Amino acid sequence: MxxxxxxxxxxLRGNKEAFAQIIQKYNRRITLLIRKMLGQPPHxxxxxxxxxxxxxxxxxxxxxxxxxxxxLYRIATNHCFDELRSRKRSIxxxxxEVELATSHTPEAEYLVKEQNSYLQDRIKALxxxxxxxxxxxxxxxxxxxxISKKLGVPISTVRTRLSRGKTKLKEALTRRGKGxxxxx
Numbered sequence: 001m002x003x004x005x006x007x008x009x010x011x012l013r014g015n016k017e018a019f020a021q022i023i024q025k026y027n028r029r030i031t032l033l034i035r036k037m038l039g040q041p042p043h044x045x046x047x048x049x050x051x052x053x054x055x056x057x058x059x060x061x062x063x064x065x066x067x068x069x070x071x072l073y074r075i076a077t078n079h080c081f082d083e084l085r086s087r088k089r090s091i092x093x094x095x096x097e098v099e100l101a102t103s104h105t106p107e108a109e110y111l112v113k114e115q116n117s118y119l120q121d122r123i124k125a126l127x128x129x130x131x132x133x134x135x136x137x138x139x140x141x142x143x144x145x146x147i148s149k150k151l152g153v154p155i156s157t158v159r160t161r162l163s164r165g166k167t168k169l170k171e172a173l174t175r176r177g178k179g180x181x182x183x184x
Contacts, residue, residue, distance in 0.1 A: 004068035130165030
């Protein structure tokens, strides 16, 4: 391979293909620098490519009294610092955070209370055998076996009551009633 300064001269004279020698020589070192500074980002090769593009477009600014490798590493280091700064600025917001941020408004809390009240009224309106099984399963988090033992009925009866209870509850929630009920 030629001396870096000679390659830079060739590129500046218009031989764009000569820059491939620089990439070939420094690609592994730049990749290791990126890993050292940024961890192992999923777009590591993209970052390396951005660095080489910067180097290519700023070759005219290179002062040949300095070592080329040191100049290239300075550009790479600064680019990695820029990447770290941009990571800090772009805060990732998850759906859960959005839900938490929007769910604490007084209006949202009021609606949740209204919906819970409406749901509880519909559950209370169910037959006791269906209501009890639904409450044990979904409010007390009991298993089918626990419900079976507690009520003294077979597991198949528990499953049937749960299924029918859910069906009746769903019908009660979606049925249009008098008085302008609010439905879930």
